[in-house]
Amino acid sequence: MPLPPGCEPQCRACAYRGLDETASTARKQDWLARRLAPWAAALAPLTATTGAARLGYRSRVLLAAERREAGWCFGLRRRDGVLAIPDCPVHAPPVRTTLHALAAQLPADFPLAYYAQSGAQATLIVKTRTLPATGWVDALATGLAGAGLDGLWLHRNPGAGVHAFTDNDWHLLWGAPRSRDADGLVYGPAAFQQPLPALHAAALDAATAFLAPAPGVAVADLYCGRGASLARWSAHGARTLGVELGGEAVACARLNAPAAEVLRGTCRQRLAQLDPWLAAVPAPARRVYANPPRGGLEPEVLDWIVATARPARIAYLAYLACAAAPLARDLAVLDAHGWRVHHLLPFDFFPQTDHVETLALLAR
Numbered sequence: 358m359p360l361p362p363g364c365e366p367q368c369r370a371c372a373y374r375g376l377d378e379t380a381s382t383a384r385k386q387d388w389l390a391r392r393l394a395p396w397a398a399a400l401a402p403l404t405a406t407t408g409a410a411r412l413g414y415r416s417r418v419l420l421a422a423e424r425r426e427a428g429w430c431f432g433l434r435r436r437d438g439v440l441a442i443p444d445c446p447v448h449a450p451p452v453r454t455t456l457h458a459l460a461a462q463l464p465a466d467f468p469l470a471y472y473a474q475s476g477a478q479a480t481l482i483v484k485t486r487t488l489p490a491t492g493w494v495d496a497l498a499t500g501l502a503g504a505g506l507d508g509l510w511l512h513r514n515p516g517a518g519v520h521a522f523t524d525n526d527w528h529l530l531w532g533a534p535r536s537r538d539a540d541g542l543v544y545g546p547a548a549f550q551q552p553l554p555a556l557h558a559a560a561l562d563a564a565t566a567f568l569a570p571a572p573g574v575a576v577a578d579l580y581c582g583r584g585a586s587l588a589r590w591s592a593h594g595a596r597t598l599g600v601e602l603g604g605e606a607v608a609c610a611r612l613n614a615p616a617a618e619v620l621r622g623t624c625r626q627r628l629a630q631l632d633p634w635l636a637a638v639p640a641p642a643r644r645v646y647a648n649p650p651r652g653g654l655e656p657e658v659l660d661w662i663v664a665t666a667r668p669a670r671i672a673y674l675a676y677l678a679c680a681a682a683p684l685a686r687d688l689a690v691l692d693a694h695g696w697r698v699h700h701l702l703p704f705d706f707f708p709q710t711d712h713v714e715t716l717a718l719l720a721r
């Protein structure tokens with residue numbers, strides 16, 4: 358298949374970009390069937406978007422920045438410099454428009470290390486000892502608003518690299534500090550964004566139907582982000598408690614799900630508080646929803662689920678990349694301790710890449 362317009366041939370980020378929809382879906386399905394073979398009977402067909410929606414879906418990006426003689430470029434950091442991907446067809450149109458506006462207006466001597474965008478919030482990340490001058494921002498305002506942005510931030514993080522953000526040294530340069538997504542949920546510049554909101558909603562619908570949140574039921578929501586799932590459980594009348602590491606995400610989760618309790622920290626660190634909270638309801642009324650980062654559940658958290666919390670039902674939304682499948686590792690432990698894998702529902706959150714999100718639904 359020819360590469361779509363704007364796709365940089367040297368970029369390796371979208372491993373399946375040479376495949377059409379049918380071939381990509383077949384390969385993901387086949388890979389899932391091998392990786393999740395012990396639960397083959399529970400594995401559903403991949404739910405995927407089709408046609409034009411398979412491009413332009415990525416509204417959360419982190420790109421390295423480099424000033425060259427010809428101007429600014431944004432892309433992937435490599436040993437020999439930044440590989441520019443200004444027109445990457447997977448990026449959402451507002452990302453591309455903002456990158457072009459920045460490339461045209463950013464002063465040549467601005468010490469930009471990374472550019473991040475999360476929905477309508479954009480961030481310039483610098484690694485300097487002092488804050489750089491930003492008087493030029495006003496001239497960019499019309500371009501930023503035209504690109505659909507609500508806010509532009511300066512974040513000073515001398516350690517930026519694998520982790521782009523720290524909690525401190527954020528400066529709003531222009532616009533509003535928070536945005537709302539299509540569901541009305543508040544988010545900020547560091548927010549985790551699930552791509553393809555319709556697929557995420559379908560995954561949450563399936564999790565809601567399985568967990569059956571209701572008065573008398575308690576849902577512990579691990580790695581809850583800005584609270585999209587928390588808001589669901591509490592809207593159904595369940596007692597809800599979320600745990601999340603990011604400070605901004607915790608603040609947004611408290612706004613998005615005011616009836617829920619939200620603890621800040623790693624799930625591992627918060628087990629001492631989770632434990633009595635969940636134990637206050639009988640085991641048949643206990644639920645766990647987990648959507649951890651790509652490494653899967655922290656080992657202590659998995660131990661706690663099987664040995665202490667013992668929820669009647671678990672919904673586990675996992676990111677899988679062809680290099681690693683922590684979901685299979687975690688399912689094997691849950692399976693061995695008496696939780697049956699009822700459904701494995703894969704969702705193609707990242708078309709044209711070799712990643713696939715899978716919702717596992719388990720009951721004791």
Ligand SMILES: C[S@@+](CC[C@H](N)C(=O)[O-])C[C@H]1O[C@@H](n2cnc3c(N)ncnc32)[C@H](O)[C@@H]1O
Nearest residue numbers: 549580581582601602603622623624648649650
């Ligand atoms: C895959 S995202 C899921 C977020 C949320 N469920 C959603 O759909 O928006 C993982 C979240 O876990 C948070 N996180 C990372 N490590 C964590 C940890 N050890 N304990 C708690 N939260 C963590 C991240 O900040 C991020 O918000």
